[in-house]
Amino acid sequence: MKVFYSEAHRQHAPVFEVFDGGLRTPYMENTDRMDRILTALKPTGWADFMEPTDYGLDPIYAVHDREYIDFLASCWTEWLDTEAKDKSTLLPATFALRRHPKKPSSLLGRAGYYLMDLSACIVEGTYAAALASANCALSAAEAVAGGERTAFALCRPPGHHAGNDYAGGYCFINNAAVAAQQLTSKGNVALLDIDYHCGNGTQDIFYKRDDVLTISIHADPDFEYPHYWGYADEMGSGRGYGFHKNYPLEKGTDDGKYLAALEEALGLIRQYAPSHLVVSAGMDIYADDPLGSIKVTTHGIGEIGKRIASFGLPTVIVMEGGYANEVLGTNIAAFLHNWT
Numbered sequence: 001m002k003v004f005y006s007e008a009h010r011q012h013a014p015v016f017e018v019f020d021g022g023l024r025t026p027y028m029e030n031t032d033r034m035d036r037i038l039t040a041l042k043p044t045g046w047a048d049f050m051e052p053t054d055y056g057l058d059p060i061y062a063v064h065d066r067e068y069i070d071f072l073a074s075c076w077t078e079w080l081d082t083e084a085k086d087k088s089t090l091l092p093a094t095f096a097l098r099r100h101p102k103k104p105s106s107l108l109g110r111a112g113y114y115l116m117d118l119s120a121c122i123v124e125g126t127y128a129a130a131l132a133s134a135n136c137a138l139s140a141a142e143a144v145a146g147g148e149r150t151a152f153a154l155c156r157p158p159g160h161h162a163g164n165d166y167a168g169g170y171c172f173i174n175n176a177a178v179a180a181q182q183l184t185s186k187g188n189v190a191l192l193d194i195d196y197h198c199g200n201g202t203q204d205i206f207y208k209r210d211d212v213l214t215i216s217i218h219a220d221p222d223f224e225y226p227h228y229w230g231y232a233d234e235m236g237s238g239r240g241y242g243f244h245k246n247y248p249l250e251k252g253t254d255d256g257k258y259l260a261a262l263e264e265a266l267g268l269i270r271q272y273a274p275s276h277l278v279v280s281a282g283m284d285i286y287a288d289d290p291l292g293s294i295k296v297t298t299h300g301i302g303e304i305g306k307r308i309a310s311f312g313l314p315t316v317i318v319m320e321g322g323y324a325n326e327v328l329g330t331n332i333a334a335f336l337h338n339w340t
Helices: 008-010 032-044 064-079 107-114 126-145 173-185 200-206 255-272 300-311 325-339
Strands: 002-004 016-018 024-026 048-050 149-152 189-193 214-221 244-249 276-281 315-319
Touching: 002 107, 002 126, 008 032, 008 126, 032 325, 064 126, 126 149, 126 173, 126 276, 126 315, 173 189, 173 200, 173 276, 173 315, 189 200, 189 255, 200 214, 200 244, 214 255, 244 255, 255 300, 300 325, 315 325
Parallel strands: 002 048, 002 149, 149 315, 189 214, 189 276, 214 244, 276 315
Antiparallel strands: 016 024
């Protein structure tokens, strides 16, 4: 299996993020995540590591607002020219209430309804790392379009929380969306997100389209980030109505309950009959992930991969979340093994 990976991700290394209640904590989406995966995959014999190709900005502009990408490119230099006392990280304290989402019942959900995301920390190398990450996804898409059965985009930073014109949840450019858009030249595409958190950015990008079927299986946003997207009644709009599906799951969801939701999702993909499949592969569904409450085992992760692989569709697998670093490599290897 071709694995597209770039060392450029190391340029994105924020020192901290801010958790609920204002707790300043070491950045959890860190370079160690990639090191654990590399350590697990390199001895396998089936992982063929490759540098990504630079495809320029046009494929990124195809899913992201041009002015938003321009902001990512220039904001660090502008930040250094300010009079801020601490210039180590660009992280605003005021956020635009430009949408009218649902208001969850939980306290933190309601607090975030009026505030917003403090995990999209920007440092000097963030833009370069995000571009390299997107190029990993594009390279995997091109490999699959060219005849490979499967390719793995080992992306960092991840992407599925990045919408058309915003960053959030460690994500800046939506790698899976960029890959899916690239594959639409070959026919309709299904994008299945199995990360613990709702793929709100992916939902946002394709919500009004019928050429990309988007499905997200995730923790119920009534109690979990991102709180304002990911409810079961969000089904797309306009031409896209009926081409988006969310599966919000309760706390403690185990292998059996998760696989039941997956089977229903796979049924929708079967009916859609896409030419290609993109999978947003978040390993934070793992039982002991520090940011999760779903209890899927390593065996369950392997079974998820087995069932998706059994479709036999040309598939691009894009790395998303997963923060139990000590087992992250083991879990992603268990998931990918089904395509080797």
